[in-house]
Amino acid sequence: MTTAAPQHPDLARELIARAQASAVHRAKRVRNQLDAVQLGQGRHAEHADTKFLRRILGEHDWPGHRLVGPAGARAAWSIALHSDHEPDFQRAAAFLLQRAVKAGDALIQHWAHLHDRALINSGHDQEYGTQLLLRADGIELCPLRAPESLDERRTSVELPPIAVALETVRRRYTPNRRTEDAPTVVLARAA
Structure with missing residues (x-):
């Protein structure tokens, strides 16, 4: 660049x-x-x-x-x-x-x-696991194609393993938030 x-x-x-x-x-x-x-x-x-x-x-x-x-x-x-x-x-x-x-x-x-x-x-199902739903009861991945090879695809586009990305999102969106303040559904990004 x-x-x-x-x-x-x-x-x-x-x-x-x-x-x-x-x-x-x-x-x-x-x-x-x-x-x-x-x-x-x-x-x-x-x-x-x-x-x-x-x-x-x-x-x-x-x-x-x-x-x-x-x-x-x-x-x-x-x-x-x-x-x-x-x-x-x-x-x-x-x-x-x-x-x-x-x-x-x-x-x-x-x-x-x-x-x-x-x-x-x-x-359609996502490829790289970057899109998540934030719910009052936690975080979930939006529908995903071939989850068994997700980390390989993420590596190919220089993204961290999905477990690391999910933990980052959990820390970003859930500390200091009360459940009643959490939105029902919000589309978010995983690193």
Whole structure:
């Protein structure tokens, strides 16, 4: 990957600002800290973020490290990952991200997460075990293809073994949370 200054720092700044605002909103949503108006505003912002990223994809292809730098590329990935309301867009973004990975301009782990999310949102089993459901009674993997070879596939995309990833998610989402505060179902990522 390149460490040179991004070609479009303005796009990088906008992607990062949008992804950060979305992350703050999602964290509040998970903690049930939003009223109905705020939930609607968040949905509107997610649609606007997807539209913005769609425009970038149309003009530049995947916004990888060369175009927007590592932080901008991560922000673009986060926006695509959370575009659950548009599964066709997620699949297209995953395709473009895969091309960027092959060109050495994006992280393969980002592609694996987005690929899994697009599969789940299209009604298919995930490949790499990156998508989880958080429930009041614990964490479970979304449907998974060929679980017996999961860790081999995870190694191929530079992800840690599933046991390590699940423990990381458990620590991130369950300490200091009372069961009654936990959401019934929230889609999450496994490292």
